[in-house]
Amino acid sequence: MSDLLERLRGRGWRMTAQRRVVAEVLDGEHVHLTADEVHARAVAKLPEISRATVYNTLGELVTLGEVLEVSTDKRAKRYDPNAHRPHHHLVCARCGSIRDVHPTGNPLADLPDTERFGFTVSDVEVTYRGLCPDCAGS
């Protein structure tokens, strides 16, 4: 965690209590939280923190490349603190829970030039969908 804070300080971030709290929340258990969940956990540590600040801070972290935005469905965006290891996502279609996964293969190489339509393709995102053990069981 202090890694993250150090990197941020190094990038000229002014270190406020609010930003520290948001960084701590993300750096805790590695789950994929929505902005509102981040806010809820931040409030537990710093009751007066506002929603706007959480949104601002998350946006900045995304811009800095420290956190990834994941929008696997129409519901709220989720934030993935695991920005430094490339990975993809496995999403439960029922409950929306997310796991990071590391498939073999390179989907970027699987897109022939004829299928690129003049686009400059820079990134690929693979989302596997299915049912998590809990939802499949019930």
Next chain:
Amino acid sequence: MSDLLERLRGRGWRMTAQRRVVAEVLDGEHVHLTADEVHARAVAKLPEISRATVYNTLGELVTLGEVLEVSTDKRAKRYDPNAHRPHHHLVCARCGSIRDVHPTGNPLADLPDTERFGFTVSDVEVTYRGLCPDCAGS
């Protein structure tokens, strides 16, 4: 187009002017419209159609598997009438435009059992991102 209408009638759909218009809009040029764009085009053909009906109808078409929902970003969902040929998407990071693409390879096979965490994986969605020729040029 009458294909689509036929299929829907065969499934017990009551055929109303509104549903016909929505089906026609989707079946026209093959682009990926947002619900509001569908509504706008539907209004051009049938001025009194309501937003709620467009949403209802789109939802039903998705449930029936006639249309795919694509949510490539946090913005509005888009609807893809090309539900009968499996394909993936290439999205412009700047303007949000979408192309259907057909990569080689099978990403489902690329997810080893050890990376499935007990999930029943049924589907995979690949989204390529980049800049379209228009946005890259400017």
Next chain:
DNA sequence: GAGTTGACTTGGACTTAGTCCAATGTAGGA
């Protein structure tokens, strides 16, 4: 063709997720 009825449509209120902004506060350099 008329009657019936349950499925469909309507529009407006509501919700959820997120953005914006003017006023206020404060981290960190001088």
Next chain:
DNA sequence: TCCTACATTGGACTAAGTCCAAGTCAACTC
């Protein structure tokens, strides 16, 4: 310690979508 540019606040606002009670009408029956 002071200063100020950067950060935070909260409340209003927006966009996308859902919900619902009341009204309408497609299609079946006769």
